[in-house]
Amino acid sequence: MAAFTQHATGLLELTAQVPLVMGDRMVKNRQARLHRPAxxxxxxxxxxxxxxxxxxxxxxxxxxxxxxxHSGHYLRTNVVAVDMGAFDQIHVLTSGAYDSDPRSGPGSGSNSSPLIIAEAGCKTRGIVDKTMAVGLTVPLGARPSIGAGLSLQGGIGHLxxxxxxxxxxxxxxxxVSTDSGQVFYIGHVPIQHRPVGAVSPRNDAEMLWAIKGAGTNFGIVVSITFKAYAAPTYTTRNCIIP
Incomplete structure (x- = not known):
């Protein structure tokens, strides 16, 4: 790791290709507020x-x-932060509505199960609202503003x-691999949601295991494919007891 200042000439090379976030950005985590990114x-x-x-x-x-x-590590002093907020598309694929993958096995997301494709900028509320509208759900956390970090690091929720x-x-x-910038699709990703030029890595099973919380810093997640479940419904009643 190498730290650098805002005046490093190399930063201009990056900002010529990737747009900067203009204006102030709300920082939710107290620890992150202490950091000043380049x-x-x-x-x-x-x-x-x-x-x-x-x-x-x-x-x-x-x-x-x-x-x-929400993480205390998403801003670091003199380090460039990549905001994924512009990628907030959610796609609901019902059973049989997508191309199957020959590598898929039972319970791995074959086209007998509905799938949810959530891009890295999606929040819990957006995913829940979109899936509940069609009678489906994904076991996520209870905080509506939590992002992809929840599911990539375990994710305890009410389901x-x-x-x-x-x-x-x-x-x-x-x-996106941090070793080369190559785009990979790992595990089961419907064909229509694989970026052009994306390839399956040789260590596919290990990478799928790793993004579920076993490791970090090997890639930048662009989108996640979730297996969806039927949303439970309940009848509620308020009782007032004198």
Missing amino acids: AIVRRTELRHVQHCVQWALKHQTSLTIISGG ARMHGLACDAIVGAVV
């Missing part, structure tokens, strides 16, 4: 993430990632007893 860039295309990784490799420095903004942790629902992901 810059915050906001990617609007997949190639922007690749530019950031390739630039960091060239200058031997670090990147941090902003999703929901954990029924469906396990949030990471247990992950069946695939699109990831």
Whole structure:
């Protein structure tokens, strides 16, 4: 890791290709408020993430990632932060509505199960609202503004007893490698949601395991494929006892 200042000439090389976040940004985490990043860039295309990784490799420095903004590590002093907020699309794929993957096995997200494709900038509230509208759900946390970091680091929520942790629902992901900037699809990602040029890595199973909380710093997650479940419904009644 190498620290650098805001005046480093290499930063101009990056900002010429990737747009900066203009104006003040709300910082939710108290620990993160103590840090002063060199810059915050906001990617609007997949190639922007690749530019950031390739630039960091060239200058031997670090990147941090902003999703929901609750982590104390998403801002670091003199380090470039990559804001994923522009990528907030959610796609609901019902059973049989997507191309199957020959590597998929039982319970791994084959087209017998509905899937949710959530991009890295999505928040819990957006995913829950979108899935509940069609009678589905994903076991996420209870805080509506939490981002992708929840499911990528375990994820305890109110549906954990029924469906396990949030990471247990992950069946695939699109990831930009921090070793090369190459785009990978790992696990089960429907064909229509794989970026052009994305390839499956040789250590596919290990990378799928790692994004569920087993490791960090090997890639920047662009989108997550979740296995969805039928949303439970309940009848409630208020009782007033004198």
